[in-house]
Amino acid sequence: MNAPTGQELAVLRAKAQEDHRALRGRIDRLSDDAIDLILRGARSHYAWTDKPIPDGLLEEIYDITINGATSMNTLPARFVFVKTPEGKERLAKSLKPLNVKKMMGAPVTAIIAYDMDFWHELPFLFPHEDRRHLFDGKPEYCEDTAYRNGTLQGAYFMIAARAVGLDVGAMSGFSNKIVDEEFFAGTTLKSNFLCNIGYADETALFQKLPRFAFDQVCTFA
Template identity: 55%
Template sequence: MTDGKHLPPEAMEQLFTAARTHNGWIDKEVPDDLLELAVDYAKWGPTSANCSPLRIVFVRTPEAKQRLAPAMSQGNLEKTMAAPATAIVAYDLDFHEHLPFLYPATDARSWFAGNETLIEETAVRNGTLQGGYFILALRAVGLDAGPMSGFDRAKVDAEFFAGTRVKSNFLINIGYGDSAKLYPRGPRFAFEDIAKII
């Protein structure tokens, strides 16, 4: 925050220290407006040259869940089918085509045109960053999240992104978590195991 104010402890708990990765869900529908609000918050996180490659498909209906099911690993199938919504968090390899609008200060599109290695590297890095922002945004609007890999990306891409340059990255089950189904919380490293100030 520009005025240097620290968020109150309860906000930090909701976003970080008390938030959990959920595997079970209570039977409560997730309103569309909360999903839209979470996307609207997440889009403000920084990306290089404001490239904004994040793309999301919310899988909610029984029909859409059946389309997703064949791509799921056995360990993730049941909880995904039970979740009120599942977000396919993806990135667009054509993100640079939007740079004249997103980053008009200079001809940023020319940095990427024809350079597939740079396009993919930039899309994956920034799309993953935006996926992280999206998890925090979900928590901020009062939803619980269960991010995961453990799925066949090629099957998801063929089913949901055929004919495009959008590629799946990871999935997030979304809803109101059932705390009775949480695993014991895993430990975290201490500051000195993660970082140093030099």
Template identity: 50%
Template structure:
């Protein structure tokens, strides 16, 4: 079991950051984040997420042009922004990733199953990516305020990839956080049957 400090890092004290310290995130740390997150469970080990770590000024400007106004400045200031995408042809990797069954056949020609599986499992992987970043000392700022068609055209044209969501990573300025928003209680959100 993780101790209270680790749980605080991952959950209870972790916050969504919008203001970033001017401290870079190395390419090696981006790789460490992925290398940790990739071990998170997905159905049939389908692993549909594909990540673009946007760091350069030119690529940041291209991405910022796709964002809602409220997400533009914080993304410009973030040391790195991850575009969490879904490979809509993830099933082509299943002979490699799930070799003990013909899992590819579960998806070929079944677009509703492809769409649901890519979205569900790609979102899971994006969550794992955020937990990995927090575990490695970074703060996160996930966002869904963007024009998906613009992001897809700018970063994934001619490919089988589609954006799922976007997340800024870096070292957040804790002094700029507003008070934590409440969460639903167990009784409000859960039931045991």
């Protein structure tokens, strides 16, 4: 893919700037209810109703997620939506015992992974400058970039799921090694974390745990 230049680039930049001004003209901030839905009032869930999630809704979540910012537009995250009984049984092998029920009860569990070879796609994702040389032959830098930005995308994914009316429950109590052996053997993908998705059964909730106050963890410089 060739990057636009000259007048074509100028037109595209002008449109991007005008689109952003128009967006800010339509909405200058989210409502308090919207903020509560995606973060402030949101909860991590452990039990689920049996209401199914249509594939189209998962596609919508992905379409929202993919627009979140990543370094050099690298977009290293990869998503596996585990929803079949067979897939769930394979995933269960990796879980700590207390997490098996949580995962099995969710309509879908997303494996949030990242691709160590993400940089091969840079001519498409970052066409105006070839930066593959920054990553070629540098596995530690590739891992650092993929993990950091893939984690960012995982957070975008959770917020996107909440924004379209779903509930989520992220999990790290599992073996990445077993997940990678079960789902990513022979590939350049590595698992990061798991995220159960569905419509929550709120009867499993307990009180929200404490949060730090601003002056406990924030400073100015």
